[in-house]
Amino acid sequence: MELVYYKGLQDEPYTTAKIISEYTDNKYQSVSDAIRKNENAIKEFGILRFEIAKIPGRGRPKKIYHLNEQQATFLITLLDNTPKVKEFKKLLVKSFYQIKSELDERKIHRQVNKVVNVSFGDVIKAHYPESKHAYSNYHRLAYKYAIGVTPKQIKEQRHTDDPQSALTSDESARLERAKQQISLFIQDGYDYEDIKAKMFADI
Structure with missing residues (x-):
């Protein structure tokens, strides 16, 4: 699974709350709750975007937050600093760098x-x-x-x-x-x- 996405050359790369949840072994609901509780702080780093999507195994569609690099970095600081979280931080930094380099080339x-x-x-x-x-x-x-x-x-x-x-x-x-x-x-x-x-x- 890719960690970072973008929609067009002029669009800002982003990761999602779903990816953060999966790669840090945190429940999706816990990550979403952390975003909602700290929404104002997260919005200091840009518009908090989201999509509505159905999560496999769940009932009704859920709001999937899209987080830019600064927003994702801030959110991760709110999670327990487990070995899994530390490893994900490194992977995410590398992924954002690679995507931005590719966008610059394009x-x-x-x-x-x-x-x-x-x-x-x-x-x-x-x-x-x-x-x-x-x-x-x-x-x-x-x-x-x-x-x-x-x-x-x-x-x-x-x-x-x-x-x-x-x-x-x-x-x-x-x-x-x-x-x-x-x-x-x-x-x-x-x-x-x-x-x-x-x-x-x-x-």
Whole structure:
């Protein structure tokens, strides 16, 4: 089970009361009670978010709190400092660090791709000024070549409205290279079918 999650590039990473409960051997109800009793203090570290979900083996749905790094760190200080809790502290710190590093990489590639997209779009516009579908066709080709799926398929598979933000840093880098290569082929005078054949020739 992952310890830390995030929903988008601009969203703050979080862990949940359920994860804290499971990894520290504390009852979920005890962790939730600690959050409610210290709600004002926890809110000093950011908005206290939650989701409504059904916990396996329980009856009605429960409120699952989402805690950012500072909120989770503070909450853990309220728990008994058992060996299990100490080990979880270390794992959680590492998990937040890894997720934030991954987000930073994705944001960097996102910015690079914005620049590439402008160039990519300008090249297509210059060579296909009357075409309404040229950009979408080449855009879809770049995704298919770099990642193996279309933007529409990424939306469906990764449950997002923005396929670009759902890419890993490695996928973003591959997509950037694909767009650069397609731009060069377009400028060399190749048409769509020729470019498609060249892109997939070595796969």
